[in-house]
Amino acid sequence: xxxxxxxxxxxxxxxxxxxxxxxxxxxxxxxxxxxxxxxxxxxxxxxxxxxxxxxxxxxxxxxxxxxxxxxxxxxxxxxxxxxxxxxxxxxxxxxxxxxxxxxxxxxxxxxxxxxxxxxxxxxxxxxxxxxxxxxxxxxxxxxxxxxxxxxxxxxxxxxxxxxxxxxxxxxxxxxxxxxxxxx
Amino acid sequence: xxxxxxxxxxxxxxxxxxxxxxxxxxxxxxxxxxxxxxxxxxxxxxxxxxxxxxxxxxxxxxxxxxxxxxxxxxxxxxxxxxxxxxxxxxxxxxxxxxxxxxxxxxxxxxxxxxxxxxxxxxxxxxxxxxxxxxxxxxxxxxxxxxxxxxxxxxxxxxxxxxxxxxxxxxxxxxxxxxxxxxxxxxxxxxxxxxxxxxxxxxxxxxxxxxxxxxxxxxxxxxxxxxxxxxxxxxxxxxxxxxxxxxxxxxxxxxxxxxxxxxxxxxx
Numbered sequence: 469x470x471x472x473x474x475x476x477x478x479x480x481x482x483x484x485x486x487x488x489x490x491x492x493x494x495x496x497x498x499x500x501x502x503x504x505x506x507x508x509x510x511x512x513x514x515x516x517x518x519x520x521x522x523x524x525x526x527x528x529x530x531x532x533x534x535x536x537x538x539x540x541x542x543x544x545x546x547x548x549x550x551x552x553x554x555x556x557x558x559x560x561x562x563x564x565x566x567x568x569x570x571x572x573x574x575x576x577x578x579x580x581x582x583x584x585x586x587x588x589x590x591x592x593x594x595x596x597x598x599x600x601x602x603x604x605x606x607x608x609x610x611x612x613x614x615x616x617x618x619x620x621x622x623x624x625x626x627x628x629x630x631x632x633x634x635x636x637x638x639x640x641x642x643x644x645x646x647x648x649x650x651x
Numbered sequence: 652x653x654x655x656x657x658x659x660x661x662x663x664x665x666x667x668x669x670x671x672x673x674x675x676x677x678x679x680x681x682x683x684x685x686x687x688x689x690x691x692x693x694x695x696x697x698x699x700x701x702x703x704x705x706x707x708x709x710x711x712x713x714x715x716x717x718x719x720x721x722x723x724x725x726x727x728x729x730x731x732x733x734x735x736x737x738x739x740x741x742x743x744x745x746x747x748x749x750x751x752x753x754x755x756x757x758x759x760x761x762x763x764x765x766x767x768x769x770x771x772x773x774x775x776x777x778x779x780x781x782x783x784x785x786x787x788x789x790x791x792x793x794x795x796x797x798x799x800x801x802x803x804x805x806x807x808x809x810x811x812x813x814x815x816x817x818x819x820x821x822x823x824x825x826x827x828x829x830x831x832x833x834x835x836x837x838x839x840x841x842x843x844x845x846x847x848x849x850x851x852x853x854x855x856x857x858x859x860x861x862x863x864x865x866x867x868x869x870x871x872x873x874x875x876x877x878x879x880x881x882x883x884x885x886x887x888x889x890x891x892x893x894x895x896x897x898x899x900x901x902x903x904x905x906x907x908x909x910x911x912x913x914x915x916x917x918x
Contacts, residue, residue: 483693598843
């Protein structure tokens, strides 16, 4: 993980928040806007360092709350909790598998809005909730599940294009060479 | 495996979130304004790309269609001019009668056109952001409307842009009257999270006679919205709270999903 990757992840976070506020097409068709931040959080927690993961949660949360009617800072905690759990278990996750990426994206995209709404209710604000919210929650979770593998592929592509590939270690060891014949 | 730096990061983030959530209102406002300014270049880019797309589509339109559209607009303009003359006469008559009766004169509406620049990214609020701010004279709690009807009110204002909370959000309730024989009053509030063009008109008298299609307009109570702005039309009604009062579903006159430009009613 290089500094360039971290910068790319943060730029993607910034663009994802802007996209959510500027483009309304999905909401027209499905009745809910897809949140890309949990999917980015999954990528940051599985493939980046602790500092980048924390930065994505803090910056992403702040940017999201700035463009939203949410109280400032409310989205930071759900994003960070989700990223923190994944980061602490990252050795156990098969992060290169598409299915694993989609399942983790689904879980993260389902948990983050749930925690945010719980926090909003705790802060005595009155978000617009009803039976239709279950549909919105489903759309957000499935949207996140689809977006997560795409985000992994996207960053993999960038990584291949912009970073030097580490040369694979050869299995040849001169001290284990079998010399034939006599000197 | 969780190590010491992980706990440190956790404590720091929790501390930061708690500090932000406990900041006073005006500090949050300033902070939101400062953070929101990072989107200004992207807003400009998005605006110019929309303009380019619009110009490109205009160039692709055939001349015959443009001429046809021009003719339709000319006819509409003439019709509006006659209507305007008639309205002016009615307004003058109204002013004269008010003067005779000693009633307070009604000031004409001052409207400012605003473009919708951003929409609410979260699914549990209904807000939009417009490109007018405090430098254009906008302040909190000004009515926002379209030619079709009421849209909402300004809820937060920065120098160059403002947040508009739409009718149908939990924090935008409107006192309304139904244009029926008894002119029953009620409160327009949110209906549900999915269909953003449906509203609920609550606390209507249990004896009210409601029919689908009856118009609902602002009552002028509450001090924010002037009287007579169309809100929508009644879809259906039912008795609630064991027949204590009636509740009606209202189809919004303005389509909140297709908003591009709105008018801010200036003080």
